[in-house]
Amino acid sequence: MFSVFTDYLKEKIPITDEQLKKVEQLFRTKKVEKGKILLQLGEVCQYTYFVTNGCLRSYVIDDKGKEHILQFAIENWWISEQVSFSNHEPAMYFIDAVEDTEFVQTDEQGWNEFHKIVPAALEMNRKLQMNSLRSFQKRLVSHLSASGEERYLSFIKTYPPLALRLPQKMIASYLGVTPESLSRIRKELATQ
């Protein structure tokens, strides 16, 4: 599954085989079972994860005990608690495995060396950060301006692969509606 990662890199940045060999040393392959928690609330996040197979997610638990999903990461996606990772602060949310998952991870030192070996990686990183920021902005706006149904339609349009493989209750949690409401939304849409 490591090749998923190297293929990704080759596509995203110009990189020689030699550089790639060095970079591979910096990333560790890991396998976890569904449900495994990779990052606990309050811990300092030490790693960024790149999923090569399976699905990870980040989520919070609010004062009423309810889960709210912030991000999913399937194959070829990165996930991390970026602020905790970057500022060395306690994490504000959890990361766990939605399915049995294989991923590669690296820590801050790994990133620094990566950047030394391939300067273009800095640029890739900048873009990833902007993508993440934009995605949170868009989600916020969708909550300020759209109904549950509109958010669901936008979700399945934007992330068809997620819509197909995730349990509905997780999509509901991501969208900010109850599973019951999502069920009704889908029923309503099906009759059209």
Add this chain to the structure above:
Amino acid sequence: MFSVFTDYLKEKIPITDEQLKKVEQLFRTKKVEKGKILLQLGEVCQYTYFVTNGCLRSYVIDDKGKEHILQFAIENWWISEQVSFSNHEPAMYFIDAVEDTEFVQTDEQGWNEFHKIVPAALEMNRKLQMNSLRSFQKRLVSHLSASGEERYLSFIKTYPPLALRLPQKMIASYLGVTPESLSRIRKELATQ
């Protein structure tokens, strides 16, 4: 008003008078009247703004024609359309002046030279970016988990200066409730 900016820098990063003199060259002071639009939807954002007096805001207009405020920036706050600025993409939102406002601005080149003169500015920048990301994350979570009243209470607790000087309808827009609802929320809270 430029001193507001230099005082800010002196507080945030170790900087010699000599360095400061060079950095000052990179920032232009500007004055705009209430209502002045600094960034139009669809334009590429060329500047980041640091408010020395007054108040700026960023906002979107949705398909139904309604405004939704993303950020406010009063004295000592930065504001920009970061993704547009960083990626040289069309802006997804507007920036305008809520009050008559004085600010300093710089463009990408300015930032690059700033970083050359004072390497610690890179670190400041990183922190600003993380603050912004965290703030969007927190707002998203507050929409996933809290009522309008809870969001209002959290707002006035987090940003007392904003709560005092902004028109209520702008606070409502920021919180994602109608002005009518905010009025009722405040009435309700006042009776306690």
Add this chain to the structure above:
DNA sequence: CGAGCGCTTGATTGAGTTCAAAAATCGTGG
């Protein structure tokens, strides 16, 4: 001084939640 804007208040409506229970699906051990 008048027009317009911002805030308030009231009445009504509606989207989505909650609580409850049935139906469908999944996973696991025998």
Add this chain to the structure above:
DNA sequence: CCACGATTTTTGAACTCAATCAAGCGCTCG
């Protein structure tokens, strides 16, 4: 491979928070 228990999804009914529509008040500023 089937059977059983657990989890997920669906459906129903009552309810709630906030939006909408509408009208009136008060202030400001042109």
